[in-house]
Amino acid sequence: MKLAVPLQKLPRRALVALPLLLLLAQPAAAHVLNTDLSKLSRTEIFWTYLQLGFTHIIPLGFDHILFIISLYILEPRLKPVLMQATAFTIAHSITLGLAMYGLISPPSAVIEPIIALSILFVAIENIITDRLNPWRLLIVFGFGLVHGMGFASALTGLGLPQKDYFGSLISFNVGVELGQVAVILLCWALVGRWAADKSWYKQRVVVPVSVVIGLVAAYWTVERVFFA
Numbered sequence: 001m002k003l004a005v006p007l008q009k010l011p012r013r014a015l016v017a018l019p020l021l022l023l024l025a026q027p028a029a030a031h032v033l034n035t036d037l038s039k040l041s042r043t044e045i046f047w048t049y050l051q052l053g054f055t056h057i058i059p060l061g062f063d064h065i066l067f068i069i070s071l072y073i074l075e076p077r078l079k080p081v082l083m084q085a086t087a088f089t090i091a092h093s094i095t096l097g098l099a100m101y102g103l104i105s106p107p108s109a110v111i112e113p114i115i116a117l118s119i120l121f122v123a124i125e126n127i128i129t130d131r132l133n134p135w136r137l138l139i140v141f142g143f144g145l146v147h148g149m150g151f152a153s154a155l156t157g158l159g160l161p162q163k164d165y166f167g168s169l170i171s172f173n174v175g176v177e178l179g180q181v182a183v184i185l186l187c188w189a190l191v192g193r194w195a196a197d198k199s200w201y202k203q204r205v206v207v208p209v210s211v212v213i214g215l216v217a218a219y220w221t222v223e224r225v226f227f228a
Contacts, residue, residue: 042164049160049168053175056154058182063115063220064147066213068183070122071140073206075132076192081184084140089180091144092151093173099152100160100169106149109228115150116220118143123214126206151176 040048057064071088072081098104122143125136151172160168195201 040161042167045161045164045168046171049171050175050178052155052158053172053177054179054182055175056151056172057176057179061179063119063217064150064180065183066216067115067119067122067143067147068180069187070119070126070210070213072184072187073191073209074126074129076188076196076201076205078184078188078192080132084137085180085184087137087141088144088147089177091141092148092176095145095148096151096155096173097169099149100155104149106152108153109224111146111149111153112228113221113224114146115143116217116224118146120214120217120221123210123217126210127214130202 068085071084075081095104095106099106121139155169155172191205195205
């Protein structure tokens, strides 16, 4: 009888979470930098771009938030998701750096739909598989390369200060990572800490959340391909 309480409460919590996920389908506000960077010290520039990197994930990076949530919920323990996050970090750091130094110039009209498709792919995989497959690290690495180009698109719009170009690029990337870790820890606190080993976790958490995320990602894909 003691198990009946969490089994009854979980669907209600899921119903509360679904409208919040649907809100993520709304367009994000753009970054605004109302600061004269030439008047800032290197330390001030570091903190400015650290904050910009963090806010690019929370609250502005709705698509990246959904991607991280999708990675987390299939295997809701910290070690597996941190391994995936490491692969993702390495990959997006590569393409972010290459793009900002002008070595690659990916068109946003191509990158943004692929980012949406990457979210849809992971959401579908969460539904049809029962465990985390080793090859998912390679998939996450590949998607990380694409997401890094998306980060570069936002950072290009802001620009980087000439007196500390490399340092601001690093601090932006660190801010992005802190935002992603915050999402992971929040997911762990709300779900993984107490529900990871429950027999009903797949049907009551993974499937409904992945369906909602998949629908949002499908909407984004259509919007970015045909209406952007």
